[in-house]
Amino acid sequence: MTFLTSLPFCAGVTTNNFVPMACLTILTVPDARLKVKALPVPLVDDSIRKLMDDMMETMYADDGAGLAATQVGINKRVIVVDLGEHTPDMGPLKFANPEIIWRSTEVKKNWEACLSVPGQSAQVERFTAIRLRYLDENNTAQEKDFDDWAAICLQHEIDHLDGILYIDHLSALKRNLLISKARKFRKSE
Ligand code: NI
Numbered sequence: 009m010t011f012l013t014s015l016p017f018c019a020g021v022t023t024n025n026f027v028p029m030a031c032l033t034i035l036t037v038p039d040a041r042l043k044v045k046a047l048p049v050p051l052v053d054d055s056i057r058k059l060m061d062d063m064m065e066t067m068y069a070d071d072g073a074g075l076a077a078t079q080v081g082i083n084k085r086v087i088v089v090d091l092g093e094h095t096p097d098m099g100p101l102k103f104a105n106p107e108i109i110w111r112s113t114e115v116k117k118n119w120e121a122c123l124s125v126p127g128q129s130a131q132v133e134r135f136t137a138i139r140l141r142y143l144d145e146n147n148t149a150q151e152k153d154f155d156d157w158a159a160i161c162l163q164h165e166i167d168h169l170d171g172i173l174y175i176d177h178l179s180a181l182k183r184n185l186l187i188s189k190a191r192k193f194r195k196s197e
Pocket of ligand 1: 010168
């Protein structure tokens with residue numbers, strides 16, 4: 009996920025002058041791999057920690073706020089999130105097998121963007137608060153509540169693990185328009 013304010017910087021990794029070795033390639037619509045449902049990881053070991061670190065670097069390089077392994081073509085239930093100034097107390101977080109175990113009754117429409125749908129944004133309805141069960145980078149089981157931007161971003165990233173993009177919450181007409189605009193945007197980069 010990206011914030012609307014960061015959209016002009018939502019460029020592919022290949023356009024950066026400096027590309028760290030660990031940067032992964034972000035898939036963009038309409039790549040069929042974005043529709044794959046990811047598999048749980050049995051445990052968070054060194055290979056998963058390396059994946060989390062590489063994903064974090066990839067996300068920072070593209071000025072993103074969240075990234076799911078599905079977006080880099082890896083079929084594992086892993087996401088990373090750093091909301092930066094939006095939630096300064098939270099810091100960067102890494103999740104394996106994130107599962108929403110509680111949702112608020114309240115929902116709200118917010119603007120969302122995504123590194124896999126470059127240059128586009130749309131309003132999507134999300135729960136305003138969620139409780140998450142997951143494994144952290146130390147393979148420790150956690151349960152934590154998130155609201156506001158963190159809740160929105162986490163719902164967006166967990167959707168990715170189920171092969172769902174934010175544009176899948178829109179009408180087919182709007183979705184197809186955004187896919188077509190994202191393809192043109194990517195070609196023009
Ligand atoms: Ni996204």
